[in-house]
Amino acid sequence: MSEHLVEVRGLTVEFPVADSYVRAVDGLDFTLEAGKALGIVGESGSGKSTVAFGLLGLHRGTGARLTGSVRVADVDVVGADDGELRRVRGELAAMVFQDPLSALDPYHPVGDQIAEVYRVHRKVTRRAARARAVEVLDRVGIPDAARRARSRPHEFSGGMRQRVLIAMALACEPRLLIADEPTTALDVTVQAQILDLLHDLRAETGAGLLLVTHDLGVVAGSVDHVLVMKDGRAVERGTVAEVLGTPREPYTRALLAAVPRVDAPVHPVDKRGPVAAVAAGTGGAAATSDGGDAAEAPAAPVSGGASAAVGPVGADGDVLLEADGLRREFGRRGATVTAVDGVSLTVREGETLGVVGESGSGKTTLGRMLVRLLDPTGGQLRYRGQDIGALGEKALRPLRHELQMVFQDPVSSLNPRRSIGESIADPLRAAGERDERRIRARVGELLERVGLDPDWYHRYPHEFSGGQRQRVGIARALAPEPKLIVCDEPVSALDVTTQAQVVELLGELQRDLGLSLVFIAHDLAVVRQVSDRVAVMRAGQVVEHGRVDEVYDSPQHSYTKGLLAAVPVLDPTESAARRAARAGAR
Amino acid sequence: MSSPTGLLAGVAQVWRRLRSQRAALTAAIVLAALVVIALAAPLLTAIEGQDPTTYHDTLVNSASGGVPIGSFGGVSADHWLGVEPGTGRDVFARLVYGAQISLLVAVGSTVVQVLIGVAVGLAAGLGNRFLDHLLSSTTDVMLALPTLVFSIALMAVVPSGFPRPVLLMLVIGLLGWGGTARVVRAQTLTLRELDYVAAARLGGSSRWRIARRELLPSIAAPVITYAALLLPSNVVSEAGLSFLGVGVKPPTSSWGQMLSTATTWFRADPTYVLLPALMLFATTLAFTVVGDAVRTALDPRAASRVRVGTKGAA
C-alpha cells in the first residue's frame, strides 16, 4: 500500500496518572523510507522513547491510550491482532534497548536468548536457531562467538552486551532497527564503536534505522534525517545537515548551543554571562563545519581577562589541597581492587581542576578521598600544608566545613523526608547555630544565590526538577562557607540545557566567592568548558595532566588521544571523516 | 519528623491510600471492634451477667462426661454462646477475656521485638566492623533458634509465680527480634551509602545526629511494614503456646487454650471449636489484611508513582 517503511500519522499517546491522563506524545507525524535512518532527538520527557515503543505496539495492556495511525512495513500496528503484532516485533522491526544489562535475561545464556527469539519467528530446529545465534554474534564482533554464546549476560562487558542486543535485533533480518538510547549507558570510546557497528550493519543489510537519543552528537554521524521533539510534539525536522547546521527553530538552536564542545578553546560559560555564551555557541555551530576555533575566536578576548585571573600556571594561587601518591584499595585480603593507584595533584586557590575518565577509572573514589569521605589507604593528602589524610573523624570536624561536595545523583543526594531548607540548614545547625531567624535568613540567602526562590524553605525534594535539586545541593555545599568544592559528575544526570545552566552557576559562584573547584566528569566537553587545568584518569592513575588547552589541543598520551577522537561531533561531515579514520585504524 | 507539617502530610497521604482499599477498611473496623471488646470485657460480661471463671456443673451432662446440655453447646438467654464442656464456664465471657490476652500479648511482644530489633539493627548498621560482626552474628543465632520449641521450653522452666501474660510477651518478644534487626541493618547499610548521608557528614554532623535526623525517618516505613506483619504472627504464637498448655495458666482464658480443650470435645460439641477458631481467625486475618494494606501504602514504588505525578505539576 504505502511506499514508506514507517508511517506515523497523528500519533497521540497518553498515560494514566492518578485520575487523569498525561499526554506523552501529541499528534506526531513522520515517515521513514526503507533503508534510511531517522534520528529522534529530545530531552527527557519529550516523548521520544514513547514513540519508539509505539512503533512496536508495546503500549498494549499498559493502560496507555493511543490514537492516530502507526504503520510499520505495511502493517497497521494500532489495529493489528496479537498474532500479527508479534510478527512485527522482531521479524519486521527489532528494538535495541538502552541498558544492555537489564535488557537481557540474567538466567539464560545469550545464545539461547537469541535462539529463542529466532524460533518465535522461524520454524527451525533448536540446533539451527543456536547456529543462527552464533552467526549473528560473530557478525556483531563478539570474539569466539561459538563459545561466548553459552555465557550469561553478566559475563560480558557493557559494550559487548550492547553488541549482543544488536545481534538479537539482527537475528530475523528485520527491515527496521529501532535503537532507543543505545549508547547512553556506555563510555565514550565504546559508544563510538557501537555507533560504527550500527552504521556498518545498516550499510550491509539495507535495514532502516530509527535512532532515539538525547545526544545531538550521536545523531550527527549516524542518521540521514533528524526530528527534534519537545513536549510530545515535533519542533523541527529536516536532513541532519540542515537541522544541526542551520537550525530554524529557537528551541533547536538553544539545544545546540547548550551542547558543550570539546573543540572549544575558550571558557565560554564560566567567564561570561549565559546569553553571550548561547549566542556565541549558536554562531559557532551555525557558521562553521570544521571545528569551532575560527568562529569562537572573537569571543576569546572577552574571556581573556577573567581567564588570566585564575590562570593555572605560575604562583598566582596558593596551593590549597595537595595529593601526593594517594592510593585507595577496596576489599579485604586476597581480593583487593586498587581504585586509585598513586595519584598526585594540586588544587590552587580559586582555580578549577577538571578530572576526566571513563567508568571505573577511579575518579569518583579520588573525589571522595579529597573531601575525606573515604579514607586513603596510602599516600598523603595535605590541606594548606597540614596532612589530613590520616586524621580521625573528630580531629577532622573543624576542617569539614572547608571541603564540600556536590553529588551526581540529584535524587539520592537530598533526603526525601526532609524539606530542602532543613537540608541546607543542617551544616549551620551542626556548627552550633541555634537562632532560628538567622538560620532562615541564611538559607533564604543561599537559595537566592543559587537561583531559587528564598521562600521555598519548606518544600520537599520531590517537588523539584533535577536541575533545581542540583541547585539545592549546591546551596547546601555553600552553606558552611567552604574553600573547596568537589563536584562529582554534577551535571551528568541532567538534560543538556539544564546542564549548561548548572555549569554556568558553578562558574559564577567560583568567580564571586573565590572558590576552588574540582570538577569530576566523564564528559570531556563539559570538563573543557569549566576547567583551568585537567587531569585524565585511567585505571586509577593520572595518565596526563596540564593546562586544559594543552591537553585538549595537543594530547600527549595515546589514551587521551583515543578518548578525544571518540567524542561525537555535531558536524555530520566531520563525523563521517572521523568514522572513516577509525575504520582505517581498525 | 523534621517538620510537623511534612509528617502530617505524609500520614494523610498514607491514610488516603489505605482508605481506598475496601478490604483493608473492613479489616481495620474488625480490629477496632476487637480492641473495644477487649477493653470492655468486664462491662460486656456484666451485661450478660456472667464471669469467665465460675463453674456451672448443672449445665453439663455429667453422665456423658460433661457435654453441655442444650443445643449449640448450651446456648441460652443466660449464656449467649453456651458453656464450656466439662466445666460449664460461660463461653462468651471466656471469649471476650481471651481477646484481652490475645491482643495484649501480640501488641506487647511486637513492641519488644521492634525496640530490640531497631536498636540492634541500627547499631550494627552504623557501628564499626567489629560491632557489626558481633551484632549480626547474634542476630543470626537468634534467627537460628527454633523459636517455638525454645519458647515452649522457656515457658516451662520459668517459675510459675511470674505473671504469665508478661512472660509470654517477653518470650515471644525476646526470641523474635531477629527479623526486624536484619531489616533495619540492611536498610541502614543501604541508606548510609546514600549521598545525602555523605553530605550530612561533610556538614559536620556526628554519627548520632545522622542516625537521628537522616536515617530514623527513612527506616520508619520498612519497620512499620515489618511490625504489621509481626502482629498476626505473634497472635498465632500466643495461641499456639496456650494451645500446647504452656501459655497462660487457668483460670485465665485464652483462645488457644479453649481450642486445646476443644480437641477432646470436638465430636460432641463442635460449637465450642468453631467459636474460638473464628475469633482467632478473624483477628489474624484482620491484622494480616491491614498489614498488607500498610505495606502497599508505604511501598516506595507506590510512593514514587505519586511523586512522578506531582513532578509534572511542579
Added chain:
Amino acid sequence: MTGYLIRRIIGMVTVLFALTVIIYAVFYIAPGDPAQLACGLKCSPVQVRQLRGQLGINEPVYLQYAHFLKGVFAGRDFSSGAGVLHCDAPCLGISYRTNEQVTSMILNRLPVTASLALGAMVIWLLLGVGSGLLSVLRRGRFTERVLTSLTLAGTAIPVFIIGLLLLLLFCAYLQWLPFPSYVALSEDPQQWFWGLLLPWVSLALIESAKYARLTRSSMLETLAEDHIRTFRAYGVSERRLVTRHALRGALSPVIALSALDLGTMFGSAVLTESLFGLPGLGKLMVYSVNVLDLPVVVGLVMVTGFCVVVANAIADVLYAVADRRVVLT
C-alpha cells in the same frame, strides 16, 4: 565457591557453638536448680542432693558444659543409683524420667516428624507454586482475585484451626478418613499414607499460602523487569514470558525457602503433631516440658536448632547456585 563454602561452614559451626552455649546457659543455670525441677516438690532435700550428684550438677558450670561437649563428641558415663550408665557418642544426656539416652529417644521419633515434614512439603510445593503461577497467568481476572484472597486467608490461619476443622469435617462428620495415626512406612505404606494424609494437608495448606505469595510476587517482580520487555518486543508470547522467564526468576527464592522450611519444620511441627497425636519430636517436646525432663528438652532444642542452622546454610548456597547473579562473598 570453595572459599565461600569453607567460610559458610566455619560460620555455621560458630553459630551452632553459640547456640549450645545459650541453650545450656538458659536451661541449666538460669532457672535455679534443675535437680529440684526434675524431682518435683515432693522431694526431700536429701533426695535432691543425691540427684544433683547423679546429674553431675554439683560441679562448676563450665565443667558441666565441658562434660556435655565431651558427651556429644566422645560419649560419657553417668553414675546412677544402681551403677554406671554409658551414653554413646553423640550423647545429649540421659532422661531424668526414664534413664533412656536422649539421642536414641530423639532418633526413635525422627521418622515420624520426617514423614510429616517431607510429605507436607511435596504437597505445599505443588499447591503453592501451582496457584502462584496460575494467579500470574490469570492476572486481572476473577481467578486471581479468588486465589489472592485464599492465600491471604491461608497466611493468617493457624495450623491447629485448619487441622481441627478438617478433623471435624472429614473424620467426625463425613467419616471419609480414619483419625490420623502414625504407622511406620516400613510396616504398612498404605496405612502410613492414610494416617498422615490429614496432617500433611493441614500443614501444607498453611505453608502453600506462603509459597503462593512468594511465587506470585517474585514472578510479578520479574515480569516488571526490563528483560521481559525485551522479549515482549521480540514477539515472545505472554504465556511463554510467564512460564519460561518469570517462573525461572521465582525458582531461586522458592528453592531457598523450601530448604529453610524443611529445617524449621523439625521444630515447628509441634502444633500439628500435638493436634493429631503423632508421636514425633514435637509430641516428645510437649511431654518432656510437662514432666520437666530437662535433658530431653535441651537435647530437642539443640537438635532442632541444628536443623535450622544447617537448613539456613543450605538455603543460602541453593539460592546462590540457582540465582547466577548472586556473587558469593
